[in-house]
Amino acid sequence: MEVAVFLLFAALVLVSALVVVLHRNPIYAVMSLVVTLVSIAVLFVLLGAPFLAAIQVLVYTGAIVVLFLFVIMLLNVSGDGSTAFGLQKIVAAGAAVGFSTLLLVLFWGRFGGLPLSPLKEADVALRPLARALLGTYLLPFEMVGLLLLAAVTAATVLARRGESEKT
Amino acid sequence: MTVPIFWYLAVAAALFGIGTLGVLIRRSAIMAFLSIELMLNAVNLSIVAFARSLGERTGDLAAVLDGHVLVLMVIAVAAAEAAIGLALFIAVYRRRRTIDLNRLNLMRW
Numbered sequence: 001m002e003v004a005v006f007l008l009f010a011a012l013v014l015v016s017a018l019v020v021v022l023h024r025n026p027i028y029a030v031m032s033l034v035v036t037l038v039s040i041a042v043l044f045v046l047l048g049a050p051f052l053a054a055i056q057v058l059v060y061t062g063a064i065v066v067l068f069l070f071v072i073m074l075l076n077v078s079g080d081g082s083t084a085f086g087l088q089k090i091v092a093a094g095a096a097v098g099f100s101t102l103l104l105v106l107f108w109g110r111f112g113g114l115p116l117s118p119l120k121e122a123d124v125a126l127r128p129l130a131r132a133l134l135g136t137y138l139l140p141f142e143m144v145g146l147l148l149l150a151a152v153t154a155a156t157v158l159a160r161r162g163e164s165e166k167t
Numbered sequence: 168m169t170v171p172i173f174w175y176l177a178v179a180a181a182l183f184g185i186g187t188l189g190v191l192i193r194r195s196a197i198m199a200f201l202s203i204e205l206m207l208n209a210v211n212l213s214i215v216a217f218a219r220s221l222g223e224r225t226g227d228l229a230a231v232l233d234g235h236v237l238v239l240m241v242i243a244v245a246a247a248e249a250a251i252g253l254a255l256f257i258a259v260y261r262r263r264r265t266i267d268l269n270r271l272n273l274m275r276w
Binding site for chain 2: 055
């Protein structure tokens with residue numbers, strides 16, 4: 001059962017990621033990204049991280065993807081000729097496949113054939129995660145809040161129409 | 168039967184490769200940025216898989232949670248990065264009327 005769910009969503013991740021990269025229409029690419037991100041959230045659940053799965057859906061598909069859609073529609077990026085051509089494409093594909101193969105070989109050398117035992121209830125409990133996040137890692141947690149504030153301020157300033165450009 | 172850890176890492180590696188491909192072949196800055204998000208997600212997936220494998224071998228729940236907290240931080244930084252990156256694209260588009268990466272060559276040698 002677990003293997004079936006894994007295979008289904010792993011295939012969904014890879015296929016929809018390819019659609020993201022190769023589709024000419026940016027809107028379809030972003031919609032395909034939603035499928036990728038939700039499928040990755042399912043893989044998070046299988047790996048015993050249900051909280052991360054929820055955050056993944058909330059932050060990525062809920063906030064970041066909407067931001068992308070906004071900007072694509074705002075800038076009216078049309079699909080025509082949005083990919084490189086000929087030789088460049090072949091070299092890029094070769095580099096991507098080569099890098100993936102390298103990673104696979106490295107992972108196989110370290111983790112190949114290592115089995116996992118089924119998850120226990122204690123592995124997915126939320127209380128220890130909350131204690132880690134708001135206890136051990138309280139300072140980094142607050143720093144992330146500060147970083148997000150800085151990012152929001154910077155984004156507002158950057159995207160604002162300058163005084164001289166006003167019509 | 169449970170899924171071996173290597174399968175998750177294989178998915179992460181393939182996803183990272185697809186992201187690399189997207190960054191290299193896309194000419195629209197937004198689409199290249201979208202591919203970078205794919206690569207970030209591949210890394211997140213591998214971190215969670217590593218944490219699970221570590222917890223499996225040491226039985227140490229705190230080590231697993233370290234990995235999960237790290238992924239949370241990466242997601243937060245990715246959100247900040249997306250906001251600033253897209254604001255930059257809007258600012259560039261206002262000045263240049265394009266975000267085609269081949270034509271944004273002001274800082275080329």
